[in-house]
Every structure is written in structure tokens, then in C-alpha cells.
Amino acid sequence: MNAISRLTVAGLAGLAAALAFVPAYAQQQDVVFLSTQLRPIEEAQKVREVILKGFPGKVTYLVEEPPQFDVRMRAEGQAGRRTVSLAGALHGELSALQPSGDLQAIDDIAAKVKDRGIPANLMELGRFGTGKQVYIPWMQATYIMVANKKALQYLPPGADIDSLTYDQLEAWGKAMTDKAGKRLIGFPAGPKGLMPRFFEGYLYPSFTGGVVTTFRSPEAEQMWTKFAALWKYVTPNSTSYDFMQEPLMGEEVWVAFDHVARVKEALVQMPQDFVTFPAPAGPKGRGYMPVIAGLAIPTGAPNRDGAVALIEHLTKPQTQIVTAAEVGFFPVVKAELPADLSPGIKLIASAVAKTQNAPDALPALLPVGLADKGGEFNKVYFDAFQRIVLRGEPVKEVLEAQAGVLKGIMEATKAPCWAPDKPSQGACPVQ
Amino acid sequence: MSGRSRFLPYLLLAPSVLFLAALFVVPLVETIAISFSDNGAPTLDHYRRMAGDLNFWPAVKNTFLLVVTVVPLQVAIALGMASMLQKLPRGRDLVLWIWTIPLGVSDLAAGLVWLALLQERGYLNSALAALGLIDGPTQWLTYETPGTLFVGILLAEVWRATAIVFIILVAGLQLIPKEYREAAEIFGASPWTTFRRITLPLLKPSLQTALILRTVLAFEVFAVVYAIAGRNFPVLVGEAYVWQRDNQAYGVAAAYAVLIVVISLAATVVYLRVLRSRTEERS
Numbered sequence: 001m002n003a004i005s006r007l008t009v010a011g012l013a014g015l016a017a018a019l020a021f022v023p024a025y026a027q028q029q030d031v032v033f034l035s036t037q038l039r040p041i042e043e044a045q046k047v048r049e050v051i052l053k054g055f056p057g058k059v060t061y062l063v064e065e066p067p068q069f070d071v072r073m074r075a076e077g078q079a080g081r082r083t084v085s086l087a088g089a090l091h092g093e094l095s096a097l098q099p100s101g102d103l104q105a106i107d108d109i110a111a112k113v114k115d116r117g118i119p120a121n122l123m124e125l126g127r128f129g130t131g132k133q134v135y136i137p138w139m140q141a142t143y144i145m146v147a148n149k150k151a152l153q154y155l156p157p158g159a160d161i162d163s164l165t166y167d168q169l170e171a172w173g174k175a176m177t178d179k180a181g182k183r184l185i186g187f188p189a190g191p192k193g194l195m196p197r198f199f200e201g202y203l204y205p206s207f208t209g210g211v212v213t214t215f216r217s218p219e220a221e222q223m224w225t226k227f228a229a230l231w232k233y234v235t236p237n238s239t240s241y242d243f244m245q246e247p248l249m250g251e252e253v254w255v256a257f258d259h260v261a262r263v264k265e266a267l268v269q270m271p272q273d274f275v276t277f278p279a280p281a282g283p284k285g286r287g288y289m290p291v292i293a294g295l296a297i298p299t300g301a302p303n304r305d306g307a308v309a310l311i312e313h314l315t316k317p318q319t320q321i322v323t324a325a326e327v328g329f330f331p332v333v334k335a336e337l338p339a340d341l342s343p344g345i346k347l348i349a350s351a352v353a354k355t356q357n358a359p360d361a362l363p364a365l366l367p368v369g370l371a372d373k374g375g376e377f378n379k380v381y382f383d384a385f386q387r388i389v390l391r392g393e394p395v396k397e398v399l400e401a402q403a404g405v406l407k408g409i410m411e412a413t414k415a416p417c418w419a420p421d422k423p424s425q426g427a428c429p430v431q
Numbered sequence: 432m433s434g435r436s437r438f439l440p441y442l443l444l445a446p447s448v449l450f451l452a453a454l455f456v457v458p459l460v461e462t463i464a465i466s467f468s469d470n471g472a473p474t475l476d477h478y479r480r481m482a483g484d485l486n487f488w489p490a491v492k493n494t495f496l497l498v499v500t501v502v503p504l505q506v507a508i509a510l511g512m513a514s515m516l517q518k519l520p521r522g523r524d525l526v527l528w529i530w531t532i533p534l535g536v537s538d539l540a541a542g543l544v545w546l547a548l549l550q551e552r553g554y555l556n557s558a559l560a561a562l563g564l565i566d567g568p569t570q571w572l573t574y575e576t577p578g579t580l581f582v583g584i585l586l587a588e589v590w591r592a593t594a595i596v597f598i599i600l601v602a603g604l605q606l607i608p609k610e611y612r613e614a615a616e617i618f619g620a621s622p623w624t625t626f627r628r629i630t631l632p633l634l635k636p637s638l639q640t641a642l643i644l645r646t647v648l649a650f651e652v653f654a655v656v657y658a659i660a661g662r663n664f665p666v667l668v669g670e671a672y673v674w675q676r677d678n679q680a681y682g683v684a685a686a687y688a689v690l691i692v693v694i695s696l697a698a699t700v701v702y703l704r705v706l707r708s709r710t711e712e713r714s
Binding site: 070 | 485551572573574576657660661673676677678
């Protein structure tokens with residue numbers, strides 16, 4: 001008996017020690033900076049060694065995948081034992097934490113960084129429609145198209161790669177399939193891919209001029225029919241792709257759409273093999289989605305002063321330029337990018353600039369006010385895609401059914417419309 | 432002294448009982464509670480949403496399809512392997528050791544290994560191309576090729592989890608006294624008769640254990656499928672994961688979890704009834 005209970009005691013002691021270890025690294029004077037962005041080891045090292053260089057205090061930079069980030073932030077709040085002083089995450093990830101009260105108001109910091117020149121519409125996003133600043137914009141990115149140079153010979157005659165239309169993309173796909181003998185367009189429609197953003201920020205705005213209000217419009221029906229036609233030239237492996245950089249490097253696909261951070265490796269490693277360009281345009285314009293990462297301070301942060309100083313450091317124009325050069329996320333403040341960027345980052349920067357400055361550019365904001373229903377919102381669009389394009393169900397029926405789900409989400413969250421939908425009184429209506 | 436010994440067994444069991452209660456019963460009760468409530472109010476909404484989802488019936492179908500193909504296949508293969516092992520005069524330990532290697536591989540790793548074999552630029556295609564059987568990279572694992580996708584998952588599951596059945600059956604076979612078989616031989620029973628009349632009935636308790644274990648685990652199949660098929664082959668646990676992680680709808684995820692528990696329990700009860708061994712029947 002003694003031996004066994006000793007074992008049990010030892011086990012429990014081990015467990016207790018493991019639990020006690022968690023906050024042990026959070027020394028009082030440290031700023032624990034927890035981020036869902038810049039997670040890969042090389043990028044995290046860049047943050048620690050380059051981006052945070054010159055910051056006077058000591059920072060513990062930790063990364064966490066979005067779901068674990070969410071759980072940790074909530075759990076620390078519920079336990080009343082906060083270790084994280086600064087949280088860096090995407091707009092949508094932070095918005096999920098706002099209703100639970102895990103993020104504090106930081107209007108004082110908003111006033112402090114006023115002279116940085118962060119555009120008013122970005123600051124507005126950081127308020128989640130609450131009137132109080134919840135996060136300070138940190139860095140931005142968007143989605144671009146990347147093509148292998150071998151694909152360029154099949155571009156339809158007369159098409160300008162920097163102002164493609166969806167019709168031309170389809171013709172291009174057809175030409176590649178016919179001549180090269182396989183389907184060479186790729187989309188990130190895998191389990192961790194960002195495909196829903198393509199529907200919300202690109203396809204829907206380009207074809208219907210809206211995202212929510214126009215969900216089951218006649219234009220949306222035409223759009224899905226069109227996209228199903230384009231999908232004939234898309235590799236069926238797409239439903240396994242999470243990041244497009246590997247299939248691009250392995251030449252499994254020649255033309256791909258993805259978030260800049262998810263094609264960066266291909267562009268940095270083989271800049272001479274690829275061209276970059278904006279996503280195509282539809283009848284209503286060239287929809288595109290700016291992606292914003294923000295910095296927020298959790299409620300009860302152990303080192304608020306350190307976090308404030310860190311926000312000031314990270315939003316300095318000089319730091320923002322270094323961030324762009326090192327990890328490919330672009331400044332949210334007024335800052336000139338240096339001319340000597342690496343060729344890969346230059347490819348990204350040029351496509352981003354071409355997207356933003358396109359005459360028919362139609363910015364589609366990230367969903368605002370969905371709180372923790374962001375995942376279900378994405379599911380509405382992805383389910384529509386699965387049913388219409390992959391399973392061949394009738395367009396109208398699917399849109400009717402999915403519109404019901406969408407309506408439920410909008411009414412439950414009372415989220416007002418965001419661009420490009422017209423502003424609404426109360427919950428954004430599904431027409 | 433006697434008082435102490437009466438309580439001793441309970442004392443010894445207490446830590447493990449408490450441990451299981453804290454880490455199994457409590458979460459189970461909470462999961463059931465989450466699945467039936469929405470902001471504190473009782474509801475069946477999560478179950479309605481689960482059943483109404485586009486992936487629900489495919490997930491049910493795929494999971495059952497896997498169970499009814501993988502489990503019998505594994506039991507048959509494991510029986511064959513265990514019987515062959517019995518006949519080995521020498522080197523039994525080495526063969527046993529090699530056959531049980533997959534036991535030490537995590538299921539996600541096993542899935543990734545098979546993905547590396549079967550994917551478009553995998554070893555299978557390289558081999559087939561070298562033999563001149565295919566022209567170029569062929570896709571086996573997409574939503575357009577559900578047949579080969581299923582076979583791929585089946586192969587991986589059989590490869591990964593047959594060893595556990597095998598181990599249990601080997602242990603069971605070793606418990607059968609040699610005298611029975613020797614007696615059968617003396618009376619001129621054929622090997623097949625010996626197997627059917629002696630080995631199989633005496634192996635029943637082990638078979639029952641193996642079947643329950645494998646079936647319950649097969650209903651919980653996830654990592655292998657996730658690695659090989661992603662979202663192309665929905666299964667129940669995978670859907671629970673997606674609802675929890677991607678959709679952040681914990682109620683629906685909990686509903687899936689409860690469904691899986693119910694199915695596993697039902698399967699266990701069925702096995703316990705159907706395969707009741709004679710000693711149990713008597714007592």
C-alpha cells in the first residue's frame with residue numbers, strides 16, 4: 001500500500017508541479033506577448049531577434065494557434081489569473097473575445113498613437129462598433145494570386161494579368177487544362193485553408209456588390225453557376241490544400257489564390273519562377289479583403305505599462321517597415337517601404353499595391369460584430385460551396401436554405417452590415 | 432487489524448476511482464449538459480443542427496462503413512497471424528515484435544505515413560509509374576475518387592490497428608491448454624475442425640475483448656482519416672472536431688460527442704450479449 005500511495009503522491013506532485021510551472025515564466029517585469037500571427041519558428045525568431053530589438057523592456061513572445069489562443073484567453077479570464085499582457089491576433093479572433101469581457105478598453109493608447117497616422121477606418125475596426133477602442137491595428141495583409149511563369153503562355157489573348165476578370169481566369173484554366181493535360185488552378189479549400197474568405201471578400205463582392213444582403217440574389221445564383229464552371233479547371237486536390245505555397249513550389253498547381261503569408265515561402269524561395277497579381281474582377285468590381293491583425297490588452301493584464309510601451313514600439317514606422325521586410329505583413333501606419341526589399345517580399349508588395357490601387361478595387365471588410373459566430377458565418381459560405389460546386393446540388397435551393405442559416409446568425413448577433421454591404425439599422429438583413 | 436484489511440481494497444482503489452471520476456465522469460456529465468442546453472435553457476437545438484448539417488449523414492455512413500469493413504477484416508487477419516505464430520517453432524519473439532510495431536506509431540503519424548505513400552506525388556505513384564502502369568501522377572485521394580480514398584483509409588486503419596487485436600488474441604491462444612488440441616489430434620480431428628470446435632470457442636473471451644476494444648476505437652476513428660482525407664471523408668469524431676474548433680459551436684460538438692458515446696455503448700452491449708461465454712452464462 002505504501003508503495004502505491006507513494007506513487008500516487010509522486011504523480012500528484014508531478015501534476016501539481018507541471019501546473020505550477022505554467023505561470024512561472026511570467027516574471028513580473030516581463031511583458032508576455034501572446035500572438036496567433038507569426039507563428040512559424042523562423043517568423044517567431046524574427047520577432048524576438050529583429051522586430052523586438054531596441055525595445056527597452058523584456059518581452060516573452062509566445063505563439064498559439066487561434067483555437068488554443070481563444071481557450072487560453074478565456075480560461076485565464078475565468079481563473080482570474082492573467083499571465084498575458086499583450087495579445088496579438090486577427091480582427092476576427094479578437095472580436096470573439098470582446099463579448100466575454102476578456103479585453104480591456106484602451107482609448108488612452110489610441111490617443112497615444114494618434115500621430116502614427118493609422119487610417120481612421122482601421123481604428124474604427126478596432127472598436128467592434130462598441131465606441132471603445134479594443135485593439136490597436138498592428139499590421140495588415142491581403143490575398144493575392146500567384147502564377148508560375150510557365151502558365152503565362154496560356155493566358156487568353158488580350159488579357160492583362162493585372163486586371164483579369166473571372167471569365168478570363170476560367171478561359172486561362174481551360175487553356176492550361178487542354179494544353180498541359182491537367183487542371184492547374186488551385187484554391188486553399190482544405191480543412192485549415194482560408195477558402196471562406198475567398199467567397200466573403202472576393203467572389204461575392206465582385207459579382208453581387210455585397211456579402212450578406214445579396215446572399216441569395218439573382219446575381220449570386222449566376223455567380224455560383226459561373227464559379228462551378230471555373231471549378232472544372234481547378235485541381236480536385238484543392239479540398240486538401242491549406243497553404244498554397246507547397247503545391248506552387250511542387251508545380252502541382254500553376255495558378256493559385258491565397259493569403260500572402262501562405263504563399264510567401266514559395267515567393268521568397270523561388271522568386272524567379274513566379275509572378276503575382278490581384279484577384280480577378282467580376283461585374284461589380286474587383287472585390288478584395290484587407291486582413292488586419294491588432295494588438296489588445298487583456299483584462300487584468302499583469303503588466304499593462306509594459307504592454308502599452310510594446311504597442312508603441314510595434315506601431316513605430318521604423319518597426320513597421322522592419323516587420324514588412326522580415327515577415328511580409330504590411331504597415332498600418334504611414335511608412336515608406338525601402339527599395340531594397342528581398343525579391344520575394346517585393347513580389348508580395350507589388351501585388352498588394354496593384355490590388356489596392358486597381359481602378360475597380362472594391363474593399364470588402366472582415367466581418368464585424370459577429371463575436372464568436374465567426375466560424376459559423378464562414379461555414380454558411382463554405383457549405384454553399386460544398387453543396388453547389390462539389391456536390392452539384394441546385395443553386396437556388398441551396399442558397400435559400402443557407403440564407404436561413406445566415407439570417408439566424410445575423411439576428412442572433414445583431415451585427416449591422418459592413419462594407420461593401422450598405423449600412424443597416426440593426427442586424428444586417430439577408431434580402 | 433481485520434477492520435483495516437476490510438477497507439484496504441477500497442483504499443487502494445480510491446485514487447484511481449477518484450482520478451477517473453474527476454477526469455472522465457465529470458467531463459462526460461458536463462458534455463451531456465452542454466449538448467442539451469443553450470445559455471442555461473434546455474434545448475434540443477444542438478441535436479437538430481447536428482442532424483440537419485450537410486455532413487451529418489455522410490459522417491454517419493462513413494463511420495459505420497469503416498467499422499463494418501475494418502473490424503471484421505482486422506479480426507480475420509489477426510486470427511490468421513496469431514494462429515501462424517503458434518505454429519512457429521523458433522523466432523516467435525522476433526516475429527511478434529515486428530508485427531506489433533504499428534502499435535507504437537501514433538495514429539496521426541500513421542495517417543501521414545500513408546498519405547506520403549498514396550498522395551499524388553507519393554511512393555505508390557512513383558512505383559506504378561516505374562512499372563509503366565500509369566503515365567503520370569494519378570490522384571487517388573480526392574473527393575472525385577471516393578472509392579480509392581476509402582480503400583486508402585481502410586489500408587491505413589488495418590495496418591495501424593490490427594496489431595492490438597493480434598496481441599489480445601495471441602494472449603488468448605496461449606491460455607488454451609495444449610492438451611485439448613493434442614486430444615483432438617489423437618482422435619483425428621482435422622486442423623479446421625480443431626480450430627472451429629476448440630480454438631474458437633475457447634478464444635471467445637479474448638475475441639470479445641478485442642472486438643469491443645476495436646469497435647469502440649473504430650467508431651472514434653479520426654486522426655488517420657483527417658491526415659489522409661481532410662474534409663473529403665467526413666467521420667463523426669472529425670465533425671465534432673470541426674464544430675468545436677472551426678465553427679466554435681460547442682453545443683453541436685457536444686451533441687456529436689454524446690452520439691459517439693451512445694453508439695459505442697450500444698456496440699459494447701451488443702457484443703457482451705452476443706458473445707457471452709459459457710462460464711458467464713452458467714454463473
